[in-house]
Amino acid sequence: MSNGLELRTLQQMLEAQGLDMSALTDPGAQYGYGAGTPYGFMFQPFDVAGYEESAQALLGLEESLMSGIEEQFGAGGRRVRGGLQTELQKIQEMGRPSGLVGGARQRLASQARRGASQSYEELLGKTQQQRISTQEQLGRQAAQLEGSFTSFLGDTVTRYLQLLQADPNEPGPGALSAPLMPQGAMGINLPDFSNMNFDFSNIDFSNYDFGGNQSG
Amino acid sequence: MATFSQLLGTLQAEQQLGQKLTQGVLGEEVFKSESMIKEGDRLYQEAAQQAGLDIGEYQQKGKEIDTATTLLAAAVPAAAPLIALGGFFGKKSRSKPKFRFDLEKAVPGFENRLFAKQRGEDLMSSVEGTRANVSRALESSLLSDVLGVGLSLYGSYQLGKGFGTIPSATADEAGASFLDFLKGDINDV
Numbered sequence: 001m002s003n004g005l006e007l008r009t010l011q012q013m014l015e016a017q018g019l020d021m022s023a024l025t026d027p028g029a030q031y032g033y034g035a036g037t038p039y040g041f042m043f044q045p046f047d048v049a050g051y052e053e054s055a056q057a058l059l060g061l062e063e064s065l066m067s068g069i070e071e072q073f074g075a076g077g078r079r080v081r082g083g084l085q086t087e088l089q090k091i092q093e094m095g096r097p098s099g100l101v102g103g104a105r106q107r108l109a110s111q112a113r114r115g116a117s118q119s120y121e122e123l124l125g126k127t128q129q130q131r132i133s134t135q136e137q138l139g140r141q142a143a144q145l146e147g148s149f150t151s152f153l154g155d156t157v158t159r160y161l162q163l164l165q166a167d168p169n170e171p172g173p174g175a176l177s178a179p180l181m182p183q184g185a186m187g188i189n190l191p192d193f194s195n196m197n198f199d200f201s202n203i204d205f206s207n208y209d210f211g212g213n214q215s216g
Numbered sequence: 217m218a219t220f221s222q223l224l225g226t227l228q229a230e231q232q233l234g235q236k237l238t239q240g241v242l243g244e245e246v247f248k249s250e251s252m253i254k255e256g257d258r259l260y261q262e263a264a265q266q267a268g269l270d271i272g273e274y275q276q277k278g279k280e281i282d283t284a285t286t287l288l289a290a291a292v293p294a295a296a297p298l299i300a301l302g303g304f305f306g307k308k309s310r311s312k313p314k315f316r317f318d319l320e321k322a323v324p325g326f327e328n329r330l331f332a333k334q335r336g337e338d339l340m341s342s343v344e345g346t347r348a349n350v351s352r353a354l355e356s357s358l359l360s361d362v363l364g365v366g367l368s369l370y371g372s373y374q375l376g377k378g379f380g381t382i383p384s385a386t387a388d389e390a391g392a393s394f395l396d397f398l399k400g401d402i403n404d405v
Contacts, residue, residue, distance in 0.1 A: 038330055041238070042241060042242045043238065044231075044234035044235060044238045047227055047230055047231065050226065051227060053223055054220060054224050057218070057220040057223050061220045141220060141224070145224055145227075148224070148227055148228055148231060155231075159242070162242060166242070166245075166249070166331040166332070167334050168331055168333060169330055169331060169332075169333045169336070170330075
């Protein structure tokens, strides 16, 4: 099982979408409506600093929560060991000077060890449960944080479409140079045939039976 | 120090606010552009209607001049050529109606509006079409003026014959021809 939160950087997420940092700082530019155009103010830049601060805070939170769990586990282990030691000592003392005989003492010690081992198992299980639940919680929070990035990209596309719908007086010079759909979304990974020149002019269709049979 | 939840909440809230604000600005600009188109269209309709009325008035004045020319030339056939000439120049002196409509002057900022490009182009095309129609109507009125003078002279000739100001043909005399009338070569009856 992997330990630690895997939080992607903005740069990595942008690269995955085939974009660069300008998609966040000047989002309209990818559609030809950048900050220098009269339409630039209709696109709001992404709060890169706020995002990075949040990411740092999340990593800090992870460290704090995980180390808390480890500390609790360590303390619990120490308690179990201490308890066992105390109990073994008591059993030892019960044998002197004319107390328990060897067999009974060993049986009690063995019982104490089994109890301690069970407590330790329980502690281990509880700790593992805590680790999983904390990691899940951190994962949800990381997804929320990364979601703010993807929702920003989505909002930018929506804004561009709203702008087109309003029939802008000046078409953006670079309009449609950027993908409308994120990478991996339906259709975006289709092969690009735009550079292939298919020439059908030399094909003689006269011998083709479009009913299904080819003759000649 | 702010917690992660606080920072994330702020980031999301700011993002939503920014989106709403820019959406508001977009809506406002679209509304402004639409208003400009509506205002331009309203003013264009008014100007086109006025141009139509002016052309009607111009043509009405021409008809009045034609009628006066016909009646005068019939009453005084000897002066018919001069009266016809006066009628022609009278028609030419009418002030020509013009369709002067500049969208940018009528609606300041029209050309620099951000949206409704197609509707703006449609409106400009309508304005240009009306301008072309008005100037075509005035171009054809020159030919109509010349024809009007000819017809009114012929009408005067016929009317003069009816009134008896122009001698009609009898068994003894040939009477005045339309050419004689045009020359002003009429002997008063």
